[in-house]
Amino acid sequence: MTVTIYDVAREAGVSMATVSRVVNNNPNVKPQTRKKVFEAIERLGYRPNAVARGLASKKTTTVGVVIPDISNAIFAEVARGIEDIANMYHYNIILCNADKKKDKEIRVINTLLEKQVDGLLFMGGAVTDEHLQAFRTSNVPIVLCATTDENGTIPSVDIDHEAAAFDAVQTLIKQGHTSIAMIGGTLQDPANGYSRFQGYKRALETSGLTYDENLVRIGNYRYESGAEAMKHFLDLPVRPTAVFSATDEMAIGAIHCIQDNGLRVPDDFSVISVDNSRMASMVRPQLSAVAQPMYDIGAVSMRLLTKLMKKETVEQAKVVLPHEVVMRQSVGSK
Amino acid sequence: MTVTIYDVAREAGVSMATVSRVVNNNPNVKPQTRKKVFEAIERLGYRPNAVARGLASKKTTTVGVVIPDISNAIFAEVARGIEDIANMYHYNIILCNADKKKDKEIRVINTLLEKQVDGLLFMGGAVTDEHLQAFRTSNVPIVLCATTDENGTIPSVDIDHEAAAFDAVQTLIKQGHTSIAMIGGTLQDPANGYSRFQGYKRALETSGLTYDENLVRIGNYRYESGAEAMKHFLDLPVRPTAVFSATDEMAIGAIHCIQDNGLRVPDDFSVISVDNSRMASMVRPQLSAVAQPMYDIGAVSMRLLTKLMKKETVEQAKVVLPHEVVMRQSVGSK
DNA sequence: CTGTTAGCGCATTCAC
DNA sequence: GTGAATGCGCTAACAG
Numbered sequence: 279m280t281v282t283i284y285d286v287a288r289e290a291g292v293s294m295a296t297v298s299r300v301v302n303n304n305p306n307v308k309p310q311t312r313k314k315v316f317e318a319i320e321r322l323g324y325r326p327n328a329v330a331r332g333l334a335s336k337k338t339t340t341v342g343v344v345i346p347d348i349s350n351a352i353f354a355e356v357a358r359g360i361e362d363i364a365n366m367y368h369y370n371i372i373l374c375n376a377d378k379k380k381d382k383e384i385r386v387i388n389t390l391l392e393k394q395v396d397g398l399l400f401m402g403g404a405v406t407d408e409h410l411q412a413f414r415t416s417n418v419p420i421v422l423c424a425t426t427d428e429n430g431t432i433p434s435v436d437i438d439h440e441a442a443a444f445d446a447v448q449t450l451i452k453q454g455h456t457s458i459a460m461i462g463g464t465l466q467d468p469a470n471g472y473s474r475f476q477g478y479k480r481a482l483e484t485s486g487l488t489y490d491e492n493l494v495r496i497g498n499y500r501y502e503s504g505a506e507a508m509k510h511f512l513d514l515p516v517r518p519t520a521v522f523s524a525t526d527e528m529a530i531g532a533i534h535c536i537q538d539n540g541l542r543v544p545d546d547f548s549v550i551s552v553d554n555s556r557m558a559s560m561v562r563p564q565l566s567a568v569a570q571p572m573y574d575i576g577a578v579s580m581r582l583l584t585k586l587m588k589k590e591t592v593e594q595a596k597v598v599l600p601h602e603v604v605m606r607q608s609v610g611s612k
Numbered sequence: 613m614t615v616t617i618y619d620v621a622r623e624a625g626v627s628m629a630t631v632s633r634v635v636n637n638n639p640n641v642k643p644q645t646r647k648k649v650f651e652a653i654e655r656l657g658y659r660p661n662a663v664a665r666g667l668a669s670k671k672t673t674t675v676g677v678v679i680p681d682i683s684n685a686i687f688a689e690v691a692r693g694i695e696d697i698a699n700m701y702h703y704n705i706i707l708c709n710a711d712k713k714k715d716k717e718i719r720v721i722n723t724l725l726e727k728q729v730d731g732l733l734f735m736g737g738a739v740t741d742e743h744l745q746a747f748r749t750s751n752v753p754i755v756l757c758a759t760t761d762e763n764g765t766i767p768s769v770d771i772d773h774e775a776a777a778f779d780a781v782q783t784l785i786k787q788g789h790t791s792i793a794m795i796g797g798t799l800q801d802p803a804n805g806y807s808r809f810q811g812y813k814r815a816l817e818t819s820g821l822t823y824d825e826n827l828v829r830i831g832n833y834r835y836e837s838g839a840e841a842m843k844h845f846l847d848l849p850v851r852p853t854a855v856f857s858a859t860d861e862m863a864i865g866a867i868h869c870i871q872d873n874g875l876r877v878p879d880d881f882s883v884i885s886v887d888n889s890r891m892a893s894m895v896r897p898q899l900s901a902v903a904q905p906m907y908d909i910g911a912v913s914m915r916l917l918t919k920l921m922k923k924e925t926v927e928q929a930k931v932v933l934p935h936e937v938v939m940r941q942s943v944g945s946k
Numbered sequence: 947c948t949g950t951t952a953g954c955g956c957a958t959t960c961a962c
Numbered sequence: 963g964t965g966a967a968t969g970c971g972c973t974a975a976c977a978g
Contacts, residue, residue: 282955293965298957306963323749328726329672330955332663333970340706340727349692349907351685358683361709370723372674373707375695389704393662393674415657501894530894537896557891560835560864562871573683616971627949632973640947664971667954 281322290318301326340370341397342390346378351555352572359576367584378403384412391416397583399423404468419586423579425469433595435579439469442568442601443477446550447522449603451485454612455520459493461507462524474524493518497528504531512539519612526553530561544610563607571599615656624652635660674704675731676724680712685889686906693910701918712737718746725750731917733757738802753920757913759803767929769913773803776902776935777811780884781856783937785819788946789854793827795841796858808858827852831862838865846873853946860887864895878944897941905933
């Protein structure tokens, strides 16, 4: 039924070793016979079996990608960067959603390893000892994508979330705001949650503003939670004049909450966030945000992984990509 | 270095066949020895090699997914549906972006087939003879996801795009609009382009309205192209009063174009689209749209594929999921 | 219930 | 340049 390398060999009147050579572009084949083999391949409609090849060569040219949620625009953009570079280096990717749930993450890491992926790209929540444990059971290279581990022992590529948040809040402060609220994520989330919150606090301190816990609400990164948080701020006896959101989507929720209550952005409230997803320019007023290069994070981490897989020596195993604040219309001066 | 089934067998004092049985949950193993084997597995840290298993069993428990662009919210949502169900049935997915480019599609289909996927989910542009050709070279089941082939020979799951567009335009007509513009996609695109355009025309005809080609613009599904198209309509000597957009994103572009020109939605213009992505409720005014069940399309197509892979007989190989118009705030009466 | 024996389709020595 | 032989790690009959 299925035509194998052996069939091709017989058809071409050569050995399977030779067929293997031409299929793998080994130069040690006379052009003459190479041609014969190609013709036989064509005639028989031979298609190499990558699984057999993987077993024999111990290389599958596929990498595993564990991602929190592919339907989240941010991660989807990272994934696109990963896939583009993977494709460029002739790797395929096995994609697994893990929703930042530790057990699910551990589980998919293991099945990915069973599938003998040549490398692993991990995008998730906190990197715990259990993760490290799971990583250690294999000897394929791993790179953390849009996350970091505390000890910094694993290669990773990300932005400096703390600094990004700091810069966002600073631009608010520079505009004269002194009462700045924050809509954050759970502190369990090291990057989007904890670090961005730390950046917020540091920005306040640096400028001599006092931190007020009534001015921070924790959301779940979704639009609705941004609106809810904003509602809370609007109900405060003394309202802040600006809000920093850990993500675009919550920021947009906040903007609409403000508008739905008859107030205006940026006249009555300034809002800024971190992300700069495509949605940022798809709202009115357009959202000012600290840009996080999602696509590049994916692309660079995949590129790093290819190097690791080829056992090339990499100088920089922990890369921090730059962020930048892009001002649009949602921030005004006080 | 790597511990194999043979090592486990020796450690447990049984044959490799027995180890294979317990690993595969074959009931024909005495609980006694099953326990011994599990202990040996634990002690040695054995991890089954899925590649070897795949070669021996001719099943890889992975399916290939060709998708136009994972960074597009619509497709990402479909992908999530696919992955969830795949995961439920213990399949993994290899994800390949193909940008609706025919050659790229053909190419990834072939590499997916080389990787011996157990099934293929195809999401793309038109299904040409070349595609059929490529599909035919393998005997794994294929299902078209959010697309259909003309002859209807391949299993597929999608909505009725023509009817969805028809319904969208009809709701505009019911509100008293008689001059309705359309922002569409390229007619080369069978689902989002051609079919939705056909639905638009039929709705006009059905209601005795005349089709005016000056009232239709072709966009590229992105926000900016929606705005540009709308700009064109605004510049017309006699403006339409409503616009139907083939996608949410272009509709939002149109809304903002209207607003940026000092006009109002729905007071001056009504707008409706097909998709109903999460963004629809993240604009002001909130977008009315015909809902297309993206997640379900993915989930159902994956479910269908699992049946096909198990060689279960499926009664309905061409499933058309229902759509529904959800009215929000962007449509008003004339 | 358990062990023996063959491959699965290919890459890879090692000879020639 | 090319061929013969071996094994990658596992499943699948087939015996017993």
